[in-house]
Amino acid sequence: MGGQRSLINKWTTFLKTRLVCSIPCPEGADTHFDELQDIFLLPTRDERNPVVYGVFTTTSSIFKGSAVCMYSMVDIRAAFNGHYAHKESVDHRWVQYEGRIPYPRPGTVSVLFSMFDLFYK
Structure with a gap:
């Protein structure tokens, strides 16, 4: 929702979602690769549902590294159709x-088609 001044408490059509790319650690503290660097789309028979490969790096000051994670377009659409989040407190x-x-x-229509167009350009 919103932003600063005129957009505060107003719905916008800009949506984003988190693509989780992490390595589970035995102690329970996962290593998260949270900076998306690039994507590659692998077409499938259903051209509206390619396999998406993301190249990520980590912002950690303790560990530096990169990872490649794979997502289906179906899962990405499901993430956009999930619950909204907002910053509620201080x-x-x-x-x-x-x-x-x-x-x-x-964002129901525009986000999915914009994402689809972005991936295929």
Whole structure:
């Protein structure tokens, strides 16, 4: 929702979602590769559902490295159709939005087609 000044508490059509790319560690603290560097699309028989490979790096000051993670376009669409998150408190942590979501759902059509067009250009 919103942003600064005129957009505060207003719905926008800009949506983003997190692509989780991590390595589970035995002690329970996963190593997250959270900076997307590039993507590669591997076409499938269903051209609307390619396999997406992402090249990530880590922002950690302790560990430097890169990783390649694979996602299906179906999973990416599902992430965009999931719950909204917003920064509710002063500590700026993201929490699930529990309020009323307008209809039509913001970004429903434009985000999926924009993402699809971006991947294929």
